[in-house]
Amino acid sequence: MTGDWLARIEGAGDLAALEAERVAALGKQGAVTALLKTLGGMSPEERQAEGPRIHALREAVTEAIAARKAALEAAELDRRLATETLDMTLPAAPLDIGTVHPVAQVMDELAEIFADMGFAVATGPEIEDDWHNFTALNIPEAHPSRAMHDTFYFGRTDGEGRPMLLRTHTSPVQIRTMQSEPPPIRIIAPGRTYRSDSDATHTPMFHQVEGLVIDKGITLGHLKWTLETFLKAFFERDDVVLRLRPSYFPFTEPSAEVDVGFSYEKWRRVIGGSDGWMEVLGSGMVHPKVIAACGLDPEEWQGFAFGCGIDRLAMLKYGMDDLRAFFDGDIRWLKHYGFAA
Ligand code: PHE
Numbered sequence: 001m002t003g004d005w006l007a008r009i010e011g012a013g014d015l016a017a018l019e020a021e022r023v024a025a026l027g028k029q030g031a032v033t034a035l036l037k038t039l040g041g042m043s044p045e046e047r048q049a050e051g052p053r054i055h056a057l058r059e060a061v062t063e064a065i066a067a068r069k070a071a072l073e074a075a076e077l078d079r080r081l082a083t084e085t086l087d088m089t090l091p092a093a094p095l096d097i098g099t100v101h102p103v104a105q106v107m108d109e110l111a112e113i114f115a116d117m118g119f120a121v122a123t124g125p126e127i128e129d130d131w132h133n134f135t136a137l138n139i140p141e142a143h144p145s146r147a148m149h150d151t152f153y154f155g156r157t158d159g160e161g162r163p164m165l166l167r168t169h170t171s172p173v174q175i176r177t178m179q180s181e182p183p184p185i186r187i188i189a190p191g192r193t194y195r196s197d198s199d200a201t202h203t204p205m206f207h208q209v210e211g212l213v214i215d216k217g218i219t220l221g222h223l224k225w226t227l228e229t230f231l232k233a234f235f236e237r238d239d240v241v242l243r244l245r246p247s248y249f250p251f252t253e254p255s256a257e258v259d260v261g262f263s264y265e266k267w268r269r270v271i272g273g274s275d276g277w278m279e280v281l282g283s284g285m286v287h288p289k290v291i292a293a294c295g296l297d298p299e300e301w302q303g304f305a306f307g308c309g310i311d312r313l314a315m316l317k318y319g320m321d322d323l324r325a326f327f328d329g330d331i332r333w334l335k336h337y338g339f340a341a
Contacts, residue, residue: 005025121187189211247282
């Protein structure tokens with residue numbers, strides 16, 4: 001009987017067959033288990049004779065199963081080692097690695113270009129109060145240009161009772177810088193800005209870079225030279241032409257909107273059927289009221305400021321045509337414009 005069991009275990013061709021034999025012998029309903037149960041009903045003499053025999057059977061079967069299992073597993077491992085070869089000469093699967101985003105790239109370029117002109121990088125909070133975002137910039141409460149900004153309000157006020165909002169431009173950094181450091185000042189302030197607006201050229205979150213110079217004897221000529229030097233360096237072309245159009249911002253006087261244009265195929269595609277000029281920034285001489293609101297004497301200090309859409313700069317430089325794609329996080333889009341590895 002022991003021999004029968006051992007032969008069957010030895011004959012199990014794989015782990016599943018071996019498991020079936022184990023259940024048949026040692027499982028709850030197994031034959032060996034049933035034999036063990038018969039011991040309970042025997043007389044002491046019978047038990048003395050049968051007990052060792054049945055226990056020996058159980059032990060032999062248990063050992064045979066373990067041995068067979070080890071043999072089958074070893075054979076399986078040998079088989080896998082023989083068949084599952086790894087071809088070390090195959091090229092590795094390409095990894096999708098991200099890279100610097102165009103917006104971050106442009107911000108770095110701006111910091112570098114302006115550093116050469118002696119500008120430091122300043123920052124301010126994205127969650128602002130209406131005094132820094134509007135009032136100090138000569139946009140009083142009932143001013144129509146507040147409505148033009150499509151502001152996201154938080155519906156609550158800060159510790160000083162000022163309505164809190166997401167900054168609609170980087171201009172509040174002008175205020176914070178003039179309040180926190182003495183002139184002369186030469187800063188740029190790149191960062192996120194927010195307006196409730198969304199189409200192919202507007203996203204609710206976008207990026208601006210602010211520029212601010214406060215010193216003695218600053219004129220419109222300094223502003224024009226700075227913008228020209230900046231845009232030529234940024235577009236890496238000497239044929240960049242600027243057009244300054246008289247405009248209005250409450251915080252600058254006079255104010256000018258600046259268009260750039262040049263003959264460049266990629267640009268033509270982006271600019272489309274228009275007259276070949278693309279508006280890139282707003283600028284002007286800092287309004288005396290703004291200088292005074294920051295505690296400086298406008299008789300002594302003058303300056304210029306400008307505000308420029310970073311996303312728009314990136315679109316122009318890299319020939320992208322839909323602003324919304326900037327914030328989709330689609331690596332195929334980055335690749336298309338040469339940004340991902
Ligand atoms: N803050 C203005 C805007 O968002 C741009 C600007 C900045 C204009 C500085 C003049 C001076 O449109």
